[in-house]
Each structure stands twice: as structure tokens, then as C-alpha cells.
Amino acid sequence: MAETSSSLPFRRHVIANVIALLPSALALAVLVWMRALAPLPALVAFAGIALATVIVVRRYVLSIGRFARFVEALSRGDEPDVPRFVLSPAAEELAGGVAALARLWHRQRASIDSLSASAQAIVDGLPDPLLGIDGSRRVVRFNRAARTLLGPIETGRDLAATLRQPTLLDSVDAALAGAPIDDPAEIAVPGPPERILAAHIKALPRPTDDGSLVLVVLHDMTALRRAERMRADFVANASHELRTPLASLVGFVETLRGPARDDAEAQDRFLAIMAEQTGRMRRLVEDLLSLSRIEQREHESPTGRVEVGPLLRGLVEMLEMKARPRQVTLTLDVPPDLPTVIGDRDELAMAFQNLIDNAVKYTRPGTSVRVGASRQDDGVRLIVSDQGEGIAAEHLPRLTERFYRVDTARSRQMGGTGLGLAIVKHVLNRHRGRLTVESAVGEGSTFTVLLPDNEFSTASKEPAGVQKG
Ligand SMILES: Nc1ncnc2c1ncn2[C@@H]1O[C@H](COP(=O)(O)OP(=O)(O)O)[C@@H](O)[C@H]1O
Ligand SMILES: [Mg+2]
Incomplete structure (x- = not known):
């Protein structure tokens, strides 16, 4: 004093x-x-x-x-x-x-302050959540990504108050005790949405000014794990789809060589079934190849100009052959002044063909399928409308997933592969287009595609998924 x-x-x-x-x-x-x-x-x-x-x-x-x-x-x-x-x-x-x-x-004080502010800015700028843990396992520092992922964090409290995963807490305890640290522990943080995180734990050679002795860096593995699971599911589904017709072919070949060797009538019947099964396998392989080709090009913007009217006319004429036996009438409504769109003609043809083909397959016999195109402020809109059984709302978000079908047996019976709408989705992703579905159970469905028109389009860059109309 x-x-x-x-x-x-x-x-x-x-x-x-x-x-x-x-x-x-x-x-x-x-x-x-x-x-x-x-x-x-x-x-x-x-x-x-x-x-x-x-x-x-x-x-x-x-x-x-x-x-x-x-x-x-x-x-x-x-x-x-x-x-x-x-x-x-x-x-x-x-x-x-x-x-x-x-x-x-x-001067030195000012430079220390600025260094510490830069260090905090760098830590805050890290995309991965980071937590600094002191010798008593309390959180003494965290960055912005940690707050975004984990919600409000109170410094000075035990790590368990923020992350309650026993494996992670054990690893941090081990690191604080000086034990060597294993590979990152993978932890699940309850959601929604639930997240899978790899926790990298690093013991510091000496405590930092805030008392951190161990750093915990969390790396979000959710997307990677989901992609891995999807790939595994896809391979399993594709193999399963191929194995069924293959097993039936093997069975018929054995029958034709054995018991039915001299039965001409059975041979005719079996060969017809075998032809149908091979057709199914061929369609599946073709759809798989198309999907993989489209996916490979998904990030290259298309450069061609496509006249949608003639394209739709050709598809409708082609599919009329399939519609006629079911007494389904196809109507086409395209204004003469419809502008061209930027796109890949073959891919767009594949997408529209899948939509019209579905409508013809799933509409009730004796009804009509309406195909139309119109000019919009931001592009060209196409609709394919049927009078079928419709699709219940809970199926709509998953409709463009590979092999997702509302009724698998019906789809197979109609010669479907379950890949058509997945192909539509990827084609539209490449074209920055959007797909919406409006459907009323018992009344029918309308699939709408919006294709952005000009090269400088500000159309949404979100991936094309199904939205409830
Ligand atoms: N127009 C439609 N009306 C009713 N259901 C449809 C329609 N289009 C598609 N679906 C449903 O979506 C599923 C997936 O369609 P898609 O990918 O084209 O496969 P599929 O080979 O079965 O046609 C179909 O199996 C069917 O259940
Ligand atoms: Mg289909």
C-alpha cells in the first residue's frame, strides 16, 4: 500500500x-x-x-x-x-x-497478446472440434467447431460432462497418466442426427498457458461410414439381384440336361423362362453400367443443347408399344415454342424414359399417362402423370435410392430393376435439375422435373432428391 x-x-x-x-x-x-x-x-x-x-x-x-x-x-x-x-x-x-x-x-506484451489472439483464431478456424484437457480431466479450452458440434461447453468441468463416452474417457485418462496412445477411438455422439467421430488424443510435452495437458481432436466420420455402408449394401443388393435369375438359369439347365432331355414341350416352356431371366440380368447389368457412367460424369457440366419436344415425342412413340397391350393411352402436350435446354441428350433421354416407363408400368390398365412440357421463368418443366395406385408419403423420400421399391415383387414382375429413379436422380444432379413427386394413394402420381435453362442459371445447386410435391 x-x-x-x-x-x-x-x-x-x-x-x-x-x-x-x-x-x-x-x-x-x-x-x-x-x-x-x-x-x-x-x-x-x-x-x-x-x-x-x-x-x-x-x-x-x-x-x-x-x-x-x-x-x-x-x-x-x-x-x-x-x-x-x-x-x-x-x-x-x-x-x-x-x-x-x-x-x-x-511492445512485447502487445506482440504476445497478438500471438495468443492469432493462436485462438487458428484454433477457432479449424474445421474439426478441439478440446484442451487439464491434469484433472477438466475441459479448459475448446474451439468454435466443438461448440457447434457439442452445444454449449462449460470450461472447468470434467470432460465427462461434455462427452460421456467411456472409451474416450479411458483413453484421455491413459494419456494423462503418460501411457502411449492407441489409434483414434471411434465414438458415437447421439443426435439427431447421430454422428460417428474419430477422437484423436494427443498428450502435450508441457502444459499450455491455459493448463491443457491433453488435446482431443474429433473428426467427423459420419459421411465416410455412411458411404461405406451404402457401398456394401449396394454390392450386396446387386449380387442378390443377379443371383436369383442366375440360380433359376442353373436349375433349368440341369433340368434340360436331365429329366427334360426328351420333353420338347417342357423345353419350350423352360427356354421361354430362361430367356426372361437372361433379359432380367441384361437389364440389371445395363442399368448398373449406366448408373456408374452417369456417376463418373456427374461433376462435369453438360454442354450440349437439347430440344426437349422432339426428344419426348420419340420416347412416347417408342413406349406406346409397351402401353398398348395394357390399354394405356399416352398423351403428349408440348408447346411449339419450347426453348432448348443445356444438357446431355442421351442422359436426359434415359431419365425421361425411366419416368414414362414407370408411369406406363404402374398406371391402372385402361387409363392414360400424360406427358407434358412447359416453359418456366427459370427453365423447362416436364411432367409425367399417371392414374395408378399412387405412392404412400413415407416412401417418397427413399424413392431414388438404388434398389428401393415400394413393392419388390410387383417391380420384378413388371421387369423393373429398382435402379430407374436412381438413374433419374444422378442425371438431374448433373443437370442441376430437380425432381418432385406428387402422389395420392389410389389416384395416381405426377413426377415433375425442372431443368434450369441458361448457362448462368442461379438454379439451386442442391443435389436432386425427391421432394414431396
Ligand atoms: N409412377 C409410379 N407409380 C407408382 N409407383 C412408382 C412409380 N414410379 C416409381 N414407383 C415406385 O418406385 C420404385 C422405384 O422405381 P424405379 O427406380 O424406376 O424402379 P423399378 O425398376 O421398380 O421401376 C418402383 O419399384 C415403384 O415401387
Ligand atoms: Mg423404373
Whole structure:
């Protein structure tokens, strides 16, 4: 605590003066005692010395006070002028030195502050969530990605309050105990949506300024794991789809070589079934190849110009052959001034063919399927409308998944592969198009495609998925 400015100098003055006068007083007293000096001149001499001493001591004591206030101001972060010390050049030099030291310290302090702000900005800018854990397993630091993923985090609380995964907590305990750290632990953070995270744990060689001893970095593996699962499901589904007709072919070949060797009528029947099964396998392989080709090109924008009207006319004529046996009428409604769209003609043909083919397959016999195109502000809209059984709402979001069918047996019986709408989805992704489905159970479905028109289109870049109309 600093003493008050009034009491401090007075006490200092008295003590300093007493100390300064003590040798002269003693010397004069000795001279008087030895009778070398009479008391009166001694008193006069003492008064003179005392006067001079008081003046000099006062200046020094005041200087020291000013120096103390100067240093105090520097330590507060102020930038005071260096005081002048008339009788003491050394004190003035000292004050200059202290002022330079203070300036240096301020500069370094500013650079440390800026370094620490940059470090925090870098940590905050990391796309992966990061947590700093201290020796008592408390969270002492976290970045923005961690807050986004895990919600509000309170520093100073045990990690278990933020992440309750026993495997992760065990690994952090082991790291804090100095044990070698294994591969990243994979943890599931409950959602929705549930996330799979790889937790990388890193012990620091020495604690950071906030006390972090271990860093936990979480890397989101959800998309990767989902893609892996989808690939595995896809291979399993494709193999299963091929195995069924293959097994039937193998069976018929054995029958034709054995029991039916001489049965001409059975041979005809079996060969017809075998032809149907091979057709099914061929369609499946063709659809698989088309899908893989479309996927490979999905990120290259198409450059051709496609006249949608003639394209639809050709498809409708082709599919009329399939519609006729079911007494299904196909109507086409295309205005003469329909603009062209930017696209890949073959891919668009494949997509529209799948939609019209589905409508013909799934509409009730004796009804009609309406195919139409119209000009929109932002492109060209196509609709394919049928009068079939319709699709219940819960199926709509999954309709474009590979091998997803509402009724598998019916789809197979109609010669479907379950890949048609997946092909439509990927073609539309490449064309930045959108697919929407409106369906009423028992009444029918309308599939609508919107194709953006011009090259500078601001059409949505979201992937084309099915949306409920
Ligand atoms: N127009 C439609 N009416 C009713 N259901 C449809 C229609 N279009 C598609 N679906 C349903 O969506 C499923 C997937 O279609 P798609 O991928 O073309 O496969 P599929 O080879 O079975 O036609 C079909 O199996 C069917 O259940
Ligand atoms: Mg289909």
C-alpha cells in the first residue's frame, strides 16, 4: 500500500535530515569538548550546515518521490514524461532507462497478446472440434467447431460432462497418466442426427498457458461410414439381384440336361423362362453400367443443347408399344415454342424414359399417362402423370435410392430393376435439375422435373432428391 503523499515526505525529510546532520553535529561537539571551538561559533556553524543540509535533502527526497510516482505510472501502462532531476543526472539516466524498459515490455506484451489472439483464431478456424484437457480431466479450452458440434461447453468441468463416452474417457485418462496412445477411438455422439467421430488424443510435452495437458481432436466420420455402408449394401443388393435369375438359369439347365432331355414341350416352356431371366440380368447389368457412367460424369457440366419436344415425342412413340397391350393411352402436350435446354441428350433421354416407363408400368390398365412440357421463368418443366395406385408419403423420400421399391415383387414382375429413379436422380444432379413427386394413394402420381435453362442459371445447386410435391 502506498503511504499518503502528505505523511510520506515529512517523515522522510526528518529521517534524512537527522542522518545527514549527525556527522557534522558530532564533529562540532567533539571540537567544543576539546575546547578547540567556543560553543557560540559552534552553534552558528551548526545552524549554517543545517540550513544547507535541509535544502539539499529536500530536493533529493522530492526527486525520489517523483521517481516513485513515475515508475508507478509506467507499471500502470501509462506513458508519463521522464521527470527532470536538476541536482542528480544519475537519477535522470535511471529514469530514462526505466522508461525504455517499460516501452520494450509494452511492445512485447502487445506482440504476445497478438500471438495468443492469432493462436485462438487458428484454433477457432479449424474445421474439426478441439478440446484442451487439464491434469484433472477438466475441459479448459475448446474451439468454435466443438461448440457447434457439442452445444454449449462449460470450461472447468470434467470432460465427462461434455462427452460421456467411456472409451474416450479411458483413453484421455491413459494419456494423462503418460501411457502411449492407441489409434483414434471411434465414438458415437447421439443426435439427431447421430454422428460417428474419430477422437484423436494427443498428450502435450508441457502444459499450455491455459493448463491443457491433453488435446482431443474429433473428426467427423459420419459421411465416410455412411458411404461405406451404402457401398456394401449396394454390392450386396446387386449380387442378390443377379443371383436369383442366375440360380433359376442353373436349375433349368440341369433340368434340360436331365429329366427334360426328351420333353420338347417342357423345353419350350423352360427356354421361354430362361430367356426372361437372361433379359432380367441384361437389364440389371445395363442399368448398373449406366448408373456408374452417369456417376463418373456427374461433376462435369453438360454442354450440349437439347430440344426437349422432339426428344419426348420419340420416347412416347417408342413406349406406346409397351402401353398398348395394357390399354394405356399416352398423351403428349408440348408447346411449339419450347426453348432448348443445356444438357446431355442421351442422359436426359434415359431419365425421361425411366419416368414414362414407370408411369406406363404402374398406371391402372385402361387409363392414360400424360406427358407434358412447359416453359418456366427459370427453365423447362416436364411432367409425367399417371392414374395408378399412387405412392404412400413415407416412401417418397427413399424413392431414388438404388434398389428401393415400394413393392419388390410387383417391380420384378413388371421387369423393373429398382435402379430407374436412381438413374433419374444422378442425371438431374448433373443437370442441376430437380425432381418432385406428387402422389395420392389410389389416384395416381405426377413426377415433375425442372431443368434450369441458361448457362448462368442461379438454379439451386442442391443435389436432386425427391421432394414431396
Ligand atoms: N409412377 C409410379 N407409380 C407408382 N409407383 C412408382 C412409380 N414410379 C416409381 N414407383 C415406385 O418406385 C420404385 C422405384 O422405381 P424405379 O427406380 O424406376 O424402379 P423399378 O425398376 O421398380 O421401376 C418402383 O419399384 C415403384 O415401387
Ligand atoms: Mg423404373
